[in-house]
Amino acid sequence: MSGRTREFFGLVPVSLLVTAGFTAVLIARSDEIQTVTVTYGAVFLVACLLGHLFIRWRLPYADPYLFPLAALLAAFGLVIIYRINEDLARQQAQWFIFGLALFSLTIVFLRDLRALQRYRYTIAIAGIVLLAMPRILGETQNGAFLAIDLGPISFQPAEFAKLAIIIFLASYLADNREVLLGGRTAAPPLSRTAAIGGAAALVALFLILVLGAPAWPSVLGCVLLAAIAAIVAERPSLKHIGPLLLVWGMAMLMLFVIRDLGSSLMFFGGFLVVLYVATSRLSFVVAGISLFAAGATFFATSVTHVQNRVSAWLDPFDQKLIDMPGGSGQLVQSFFAQSDGGLFGRGLGKSLLYPPGIEQNCTPAPGCASPLVPLPDTDSIYALIANELGLFGAVAVLLVCLLFTARGFRIAVIARDEFTKLLAVGLSAVFALQVFVIVGGVTGAIPLTGVTLPFVSRGGSSLMANFILVALLLILSDGARRAAEEKGQW
Amino acid sequence: MVNREIARVFGLVVALFALLIGFTSYRAVAHDFLTRFSGDTAYSENSNNRRSLLEEETQPRGLILSADGEDLAKSDNVGSESAPRYVRDYPLDDLFAHPVGYSYLDCGRSGLERFYNDALTGRSNEFGTIVDTLLGGTDQGDDLRSNLDVEAQQLATDALGGEPGSIVALEPQTGRVRVMVSVPSYDPNTVADQCSELNNAEGSPILNRATQALYPPGSTMKVITAAAALDSGEFEPTSTVDGRSGIDIGGVPLANFGGQSYGSVDLTTALTNSVNTVWGQVAEQLGARTMFEYMERFGMGEPPPLDLPSAELAPSGVFSKGEPLDAGDPVDIGRVAIGQERLLVTPLQMAEVAATVANGGVRMAPRLGDEVRARDGRVRDEIDPVEVRRVMKASSAEELTEMMANVVREGSGTAAALEGIEVAGKTGTAEVEGGATNQAWFIGFAPRDDPKMAVAVTIERTDGQGGTVAAPIAKEVLQELLQ
Numbered sequence: 001m002s003g004r005t006r007e008f009f010g011l012v013p014v015s016l017l018v019t020a021g022f023t024a025v026l027i028a029r030s031d032e033i034q035t036v037t038v039t040y041g042a043v044f045l046v047a048c049l050l051g052h053l054f055i056r057w058r059l060p061y062a063d064p065y066l067f068p069l070a071a072l073l074a075a076f077g078l079v080i081i082y083r084i085n086e087d088l089a090r091q092q093a094q095w096f097i098f099g100l101a102l103f104s105l106t107i108v109f110l111r112d113l114r115a116l117q118r119y120r121y122t123i124a125i126a127g128i129v130l131l132a133m134p135r136i137l138g139e140t141q142n143g144a145f146l147a148i149d150l151g152p153i154s155f156q157p158a159e160f161a162k163l164a165i166i167i168f169l170a171s172y173l174a175d176n177r178e179v180l181l182g183g184r185t186a187a188p189p190l191s192r193t194a195a196i197g198g199a200a201a202l203v204a205l206f207l208i209l210v211l212g213a214p215a216w217p218s219v220l221g222c223v224l225l226a227a228i229a230a231i232v233a234e235r236p237s238l239k240h241i242g243p244l245l246l247v248w249g250m251a252m253l254m255l256f257v258i259r260d261l262g263s264s265l266m267f268f269g270g271f272l273v274v275l276y277v278a279t280s281r282l283s284f285v286v287a288g289i290s291l292f293a294a295g296a297t298f299f300a301t302s303v304t305h306v307q308n309r310v311s312a313w314l315d316p317f318d319q320k321l322i323d324m325p326g327g328s329g330q331l332v333q334s335f336f337a338q339s340d341g342g343l344f345g346r347g348l349g350k351s352l353l354y355p356p357g358i359e360q361n362c363t364p365a366p367g368c369a370s371p372l373v374p375l376p377d378t379d380s381i382y383a384l385i386a387n388e389l390g391l392f393g394a395v396a397v398l399l400v401c402l403l404f405t406a407r408g409f410r411i412a413v414i415a416r417d418e419f420t421k422l423l424a425v426g427l428s429a430v431f432a433l434q435v436f437v438i439v440g441g442v443t444g445a446i447p448l449t450g451v452t453l454p455f456v457s458r459g460g461s462s463l464m465a466n467f468i469l470v471a472l473l474l475i476l477s478d479g480a481r482r483a484a485e486e487k488g489q490w
Numbered sequence: 491m492v493n494r495e496i497a498r499v500f501g502l503v504v505a506l507f508a509l510l511i512g513f514t515s516y517r518a519v520a521h522d523f524l525t526r527f528s529g530d531t532a533y534s535e536n537s538n539n540r541r542s543l544l545e546e547e548t549q550p551r552g553l554i555l556s557a558d559g560e561d562l563a564k565s566d567n568v569g570s571e572s573a574p575r576y577v578r579d580y581p582l583d584d585l586f587a588h589p590v591g592y593s594y595l596d597c598g599r600s601g602l603e604r605f606y607n608d609a610l611t612g613r614s615n616e617f618g619t620i621v622d623t624l625l626g627g628t629d630q631g632d633d634l635r636s637n638l639d640v641e642a643q644q645l646a647t648d649a650l651g652g653e654p655g656s657i658v659a660l661e662p663q664t665g666r667v668r669v670m671v672s673v674p675s676y677d678p679n680t681v682a683d684q685c686s687e688l689n690n691a692e693g694s695p696i697l698n699r700a701t702q703a704l705y706p707p708g709s710t711m712k713v714i715t716a717a718a719a720l721d722s723g724e725f726e727p728t729s730t731v732d733g734r735s736g737i738d739i740g741g742v743p744l745a746n747f748g749g750q751s752y753g754s755v756d757l758t759t760a761l762t763n764s765v766n767t768v769w770g771q772v773a774e775q776l777g778a779r780t781m782f783e784y785m786e787r788f789g790m791g792e793p794p795p796l797d798l799p800s801a802e803l804a805p806s807g808v809f810s811k812g813e814p815l816d817a818g819d820p821v822d823i824g825r826v827a828i829g830q831e832r833l834l835v836t837p838l839q840m841a842e843v844a845a846t847v848a849n850g851g852v853r854m855a856p857r858l859g860d861e862v863r864a865r866d867g868r869v870r871d872e873i874d875p876v877e878v879r880r881v882m883k884a885s886s887a888e889e890l891t892e893m894m895a896n897v898v899r900e901g902s903g904t905a906a907a908l909e910g911i912e913v914a915g916k917t918g919t920a921e922v923e924g925g926a927t928n929q930a931w932f933i934g935f936a937p938r939d940d941p942k943m944a945v946a947v948t949i950e951r952t953d954g955q956g957g958t959v960a961a962p963i964a965k966e967v968l969q970e971l972l973q
Contacts, residue, residue, distance in 0.1 A: 277495045322538055332538055338517040339533035340541055356547040357568060357575025372541065391518040395511050402507045409500045413493050425496055432503045436510060443513035 003064040003481075004056045010068025011052060014075050015045050021079030021348060028083075028349025040093050044078060051100050058107050059478035061485060063411060066477070069404040070470045073455035074463070076397060080385060081458050083349050084377050088458055095460040099467035106471035113475055114419060120171040127164030128250060130157035158263050159452070159465035162430050163472070166270050170422035173278035177418065180241060180279060192233060200226030216297070220290055227287035234281065261296060261306055262437040262449025268292050270430035277425050278418075306447075313447035333373045334383035334442050338394075345390030353384070377458040379450045382442045397456065398439065405432040408473050415480040424476050427469055543595055550576045552610040552631035554590055554602055556640045557668070557860065562590050563603065563678075577682075578603075584675040585643055588698040589636070589667070589798070589858050592678040597685030601698075602858055604799045606634050609862045609871070632870055635860045637666035642970045646671045649963040655949035656699035658841035659967055662941045664875040665845070665854035667796070668971055669945075670838075672699035701796065702804045704834035705948060708918030708956065709764045709902075710931045711829030713843055713894065716761055718784035719772050720889050721851075721882035727889050730754045731768040739770035739824035747919075761893045762901030764917065766828045773827030781827060782817040787881040788843050788853065791816070795855040795878060796838065806835035829920055841946035844915070844933040847894065848941030851887035853878045895938045898961075903932065905961035908969055912938035915964065917956035927951040932960035936968050943971045 018041045048071045055062055074096055082089035110116070116123065134157060137148045148155045173180075204222040207213040272288045300310040305326060312321050312328035316335070321327040340351060354371050376384045386394040408428025412421045434454055441448035452462040454469075517533075525532040533539060550565035561581050569575030578593050580586070591601020599607060607613075612631040646657040650673045659669035676688060676695040688696050697703060719725035733752030736743045746752070746766050752759075760768035773781050785791070785807070791814055793803040808815045809832050815821055825831040838856065846853040855876040862871040882890075894914035897903040902917040915934020922929050930952050935944040945967050947960040 273499050277499060280495050317536075317538075319538075332536070335517050335521075336533050336536065336539040336541055338514065339519075339522055341518055343519055352541055352545050352548070354573075355544050355575075356573070357570070358573055372544070386514060386518055391515055394514050394518070398507055398510055398514070402504070405503055406500065409496055409503075412496050421496070425499065429499060429503070432506065436506045439510045440506075440513070443510065443517050445509055445513040 003062070004052075004060060005064075007055065007064035007067055008052055010065060011045075011048050011071060014048060014068060014071045017072065018044055018075045018079065021075070022082060024348035025079065025083045028347060040078075040082070040089065044075065044093055044096065047097055047100050051103065054104050054107070055474065059474050061478045061482040062474040063407050063477040063481070066404065066407050066470055066473055069400055069407065070455055070466070072400055073397070073404070076385075076400075077381070077453075077456035077458070079348070080381060080388075080456070081377055083388070084353065084384070088377060091460075092458050092463075095463045098460070099463045102464055103467040103471045106468050107475060110472070110475060112479070113423065113472065114417075116167055117171040117174070117419060120168050123164045123171075124168040127161045127168065130161040130164065133157045154459075154461075156452075156459065156461035158260075159461045160468075162263075162267060162270065162434075163427070163465060163468060165267060166274065166426035166430055167423065169271060169274045170419055170426050173274060174418035174422050177278040193230065196226050196229050196233070200229075220294055220297070223286060224290040224294070227283045227290060230283035231281070231287060234283070259299075259303060259306065260449055261299065261309065261447060262441060262451050264296075265292075265446075265449075266430060266433045266437050266451065269433040270426055273429040274422050274426040277412075278422055300447075309447040309449060313444065316444065330374045330380065331442075331444060331448055334380050335444065337373045337380075337383040337387040338443070341387040341390045341394075343391050345386070345388045345393055348388050351384070351387040375450075378452060379438065379448075379457075380442060381453055381457050382439050385456075397453075398435070401432070401435045401454070405429075407477075411473060411477040411480055414484050415476065416483055420476050420480055424473060424480075427473055431466075431469060540595075546611055547575050547577070547595060549612070550630050551578065551593065551603075552612070552633040552862075552865075554606075554610070555633060555635045556638050557636065557666075558640070559635070560640050562586050562636065562638065562640075563593075578678075580678045582640070583679060584677045585640070585647060586638060586670075587675045587678050587695075588672045588700065589638060589670040590678070592681045594682040594685070597681050600802065601798060602634060602636065605797050606859060606862070609634060630865060633863045633865065635863065636858050637661075637668055637860050638670065638858065639668045639971065642669045642967060643671060645970045646963070646967045647673065647675075649966050650949065653949050653952065654693065654699070655947070656703065656837040657945065657947050657963065657967060658700050658837050659943055659945040659971055660841055660845055660856055662845040662848035662935060662944050663854065665856045666860070666875075667856050667858050668943070669967060670698075670700045670858070672697070672703075698798075698802050700837045701794065701798060701802055703836060704804055704806065704809075705837070705929050705931075705950070706920035706922065707829040707833060707835045707840060708920035708929060708931050709766075709829055710840055710843070710916050710918035710933045710946075710956070711827065711833065711835075712761060712764065712769045713847065713890070713916050713933065714784055714788055715769050715773050715776075715781070715827040716757065716890055716893060717788075717847070717882050717886060718776055718780055719757065721784070721886040722776060722780055724776060725757060725772060727758045727893055728756045730756050731760065731771055733760060733765045733768050735767060737767040737771065739767065739774065740822035742822075744770050744824070744828075758893045758896055761916070762896045764902055769827050770824035774824045778817045778821060778823040781823050784881070787879065788846060789839055789878070790835070794836070794838055794842065795876070797857055797859050797873070804836055806839040808833050829918060837946045837948050840931065840933045840948070841944055844935050844946060845944035846881050847887050847890050848914070848935035848944050849887075850884040851880055851882040853881050891938060891941075894934065898934065902955075902957040903934065903961050905957055906932060906934055906965045906968075908936060908965060908972075911936050911968075911972060913965070913968065914938045914941075915961070917961060919955040919957075922951065927953065928955060930954055930956045930958075930960045932956050932964040934964055934968070936972060943968055945971075 022041050051067060055067060078089060078092055081092050134148050200222040204219050207218040208215050272285050276285045299306045301307060308326050312331055315321065316328040316331045322329050322332055340346065352372060353376060373380045373383050382394065385397055405428045408424055412424035415421045415424060431454055434451055437449065438451050438453050440446040452459050454466045522532040522534055534542065553561055554563035556562055564579050565576040566579045567574045568577050589601055591599060591603040593599040593603040610631045646669050650671065652673065654673055657669055657671040660667045674693045674695040681688060733755040735746040735749050735751040744767055747764060752765050755765060755768060790807045791805055793800060793805050796803060808821055808826060822831050826833050842853060842856060855878050857873055859873045861869055861873055863869050891914050894916055895912055898906050898913045898915050903915045906913050906915050913934055913936040915932055918931030920929040930949045933946045935941040945964050947964045949959055952959050
């Protein structure tokens with residue numbers, strides 16, 4: 001079976017999900033099946049089919065699973081949003097169409113992504129500007145600068161900035177990885193790593209046990225020093241490491257500028273992944289992580305809203321934190337929703353979204369009672385999925401995300417050129433990290449910060465940016481697989 | 491190449507996703523499962539989690555009905571058709587506030603609403619609910635039919651005329667409670683707005699005086715003393731005892747009502763005229779052990795087996811600083827026998843005493859609920875009469891009945907007499923607050939030969955006596971219920 005045919009059949013589960021999901025919601029509401037709502041489903045499926053035909057035409061060698069997996073997530077999101085509010089679902093369906101249009105445009109205009117390498121500094125600057133925009137033009141949401149109001153639309157530039165930064169990094173490191181390490185691409189001798197690591201461990205133990213220094217800063221400091229020592233031992237070229245330090249500084253600055261731990265983690269994690277794959281040096285990663293941890297610790301103790309998020313995460317059931325605005329109320333309600341779902345969930349449309357007596361179609365707006373779990377259509381959509389579809393439904397969503405990431409990594413493995421490898425890994429990693437940041441936040445694995453669940457959460461910016469991400473991955477895979485096929489190597 | 495690094499990074503991604511699956515499993519399933527063993531608060535039990543409470547408002551609770559099918563409590567939809575919100579409505583306002591209770595999100599529940607909550611929310615029959623859901627029906631609660639009689643309750647409430655007090659009427663053979671009045675009352679429809687105020691309101695309207703208020707029983711206690719005397723075999727109705735006023739009881743001279751002295755009188759006469767010294771001597775002769783034995787057989791010392799929440803049920807007995815005493819404690823048993831000392835009882839307890847005598851000495855568990863029915867009329871649960879125990883021999887009960895009938899025929903209880911129906915009973919008047927006011931009592935049952943109804947009436951802080959203020963009310967209530 002050809003790749004494209006597999007892609008076509010991959011859309012079958014999507015259509016089943018959309019049909020079953022809409023029907024389930026309608027039955028739960030005991031409404032008559034309205035032709036309008038069925039039309040959404042049909043339009044959505046036709047759009048998916050058009051997307052498939054477009055790929056068949058322009059990118060015949062592209063990975064056959066990425067697009068159906070993205071469509072599956074989007075269908076999931078559409079059904080859940082429809083369950084929350086019909087009007088919002090209509091908007092989301094429209095964004096989906098726009099997203100597909102943007103997806104097609106990206107494929108048409110960026111036939112060869114190596115062209116992007118020429119504009120990498122422009123792209124980097126664009127990324128920084130996008131990130132800084134909300135700080136200049138926008139308003140804070142719970143203390144973080146993430147969105148700009150454009151009339152009726154709320155634009156979240158960080159969603160696009162993540163693409164720009166990954167493109168820049170992949171492009172820069174693809175060209176400079178050799179010189180960065182003075183031409184030594186082989187891994188450093190094990191004895192050296194062991195010596196540096198052992199020395200750091202001894203110093204840390206001495207500091208904590210003998211001098212009685214506080215544990216966390218001591219460990220952090222020693223790990224950082226060890227990592228720097230390892231980097232210095234490589235005698236890297238300062239000229240070439242400069243831009244990397246710049247990117248690191250940018251990520252830290254971003255933490256200051258947008259004041260959001262979650263998006264910073266996502267950006268910084270993407271940066272470290274690309275850096276690690278390019279240099280195969282764990283020392284860079286360890287240095288980066290310990291510096292980030294130091295920065296995050298500083299933020300968690302000095303910036304009020306980050307501090308609140310962290311203390312809400314550490315002790316969510318402290319009654320004071322629950323009652324405090326911006327405290328742990330959202331978190332514990334999301335726990336309750338997941339617990340209410342249990343193994344199999346309450347069923348689509350059957351969980352308690354609003355207190356009784358509130359119309360389900362009350363648009364989130366002033367005058368509407370607040371839902372039990374705040375932001376069920378964006379930040380907390382995963383909690384609602386767990387509530388209505390249970391642990392099984394939630395894990396299914398996670399597995400779809402993981403499969404998507406796996407297909408992205410597969411492109412990197414197949415690819416022959418550095419840039420394709422690094423970009424595919426970077427984009428896939430940033431996607432996976434975004435899932436980790438929001439799902440980890442909602443389940444209490446890490447402090448809760450507001451990023452979207454890709455393709456699932458309501459929101460135009462997120463959907464647009466992620467469609468570009470899929471388009472980029474498909475272009476990369478088309479090139480990689482075409483090359484591989486020509487050599488007959490896979 | 492760099493494929494080894496790519497594989498490692500993917501390994502890390504898989505580990506992160508495994509962490510996410512782990513945390514989701516913990517929140518969704520494991521946490522509440524583990525709390526069963528650890529004793530921590532489950533998410534479903536957390537006070538910040540109002541989910542299950544709110545969910546109850548999305549379904550109508552079952553009705554609470556009177557014995558003849560009138561709505562005592564129903565659920566009204568105050569939301570809309572598509573987004574319903576059901577709130578409790580009590581059509582008879584304050585009439586059944588105490589036995590029926592209330593159920594509101596922010597104030598909790600009381601009374602039958604609380605005791606039968608599982609049935610009223612449809613949770614008592616999980617299987618039936620699943621079947622209903624599969625058949626497309628809505629999962630709403632079951633109805634509770636009670637034994638309460640609307641007209642008798644209204645008449646009894648009116649008869650008290652707003653005086654603080656309580657009336658309980660029940661069927662001796664079955665324990666069915668037909669009337670449960672506690673004055674002052676409150677309107678359960680207004681509870682939602684003022685639940686905290688209500689707890690501190692003057693006159694304690696929230697208190698169910700029938701089951702929670704502890705009063706000195708006065709001479710109604712002599713029924714228990716007489717039962718002990720006859721059933722122990724040491725006395726007969728014709729046994730004679732010295733009835734002078736001022737005989738030493740517990741080492742202290744005891745006076746008769748009005749200081750009146752009687753000669754040597756038999757027990758029937760002593761009950762008819764409520765001669766204190768006779769019953770004091772009888773109890774001293776029986777001893778504390780026998781007296782306590784019979785008090786406990788009648789139900790004292792533990793909460794009554796009534797279908798109300800245990801928080802709304804008080805045990806009767808002899809108390810010292812709130813702690814119950816027993817036969818081993820230093821107690822002036824001669825004064826306990828005439829309802830003095832530190833003896834405190836609930837009106838329900840005294841109604842049970844009358845009902846037990848009426849039922850030939852067999853005590854039945856009092857019951858407010860009659861049956862639980864699904865909306866379609868299927869009976870889910872019939873609440874059958876339960877025999878608690880035999881308190882005394884049928885012959886003792888028969889002798890005691892005759893003695894009590896004499897009280898109404900020619901003694902202190904003549905005001906309870908009904909035309910054409912013979913009533914058996916006993917009055918009581920306990921002095922409270924240093925003798926300034928009285929706790930007036932009447933307990934009794936009718937018809938004498940085939941008792942259908944037993945009643946206890948008590949009035950707080952009245953100038954009248956049991957025979958003048960409580961007996962006429964008992965008469966009215968019996969008349970209504972025996973129609």
